Amino acid sequence: MPSYIVICKSTATPPKVEAAKQYAREKGATVGADYAVLNGFQVSFDDDVDALDTMRRLDSVDSVEIDQEIEIQS
Incomplete structure (x- = not known):
């Protein structure tokens, strides 16, 4: 289940x-x-594209991005 x-x-x-x-x-x-x-918060969805698209359009939501590791360079 993607996060x-x-x-x-x-x-x-x-x-x-x-x-x-x-x-x-x-x-x-x-x-x-x-x-x-x-x-914000973390969420795990099945590959339900409709639910993700609808979540992105909720009035309170700014963005929905795939959870991934980031590297901060100093």
Whole structure:
């Protein structure tokens, strides 16, 4: 099951973020870690393109990106 990072808009209130999580659960996703600094969370979806596209269009959501390792260079 692929993992994604959902970043909510900076204006999204905690209830709006929770509503986005609930939407994901209703579509069969597993909600994982919260990222308070990003105002977002991790979610694992089956390859349900429709659910991902709809999640991207939620008023509270800024972006949905595939979860991947990043390397920070100093």
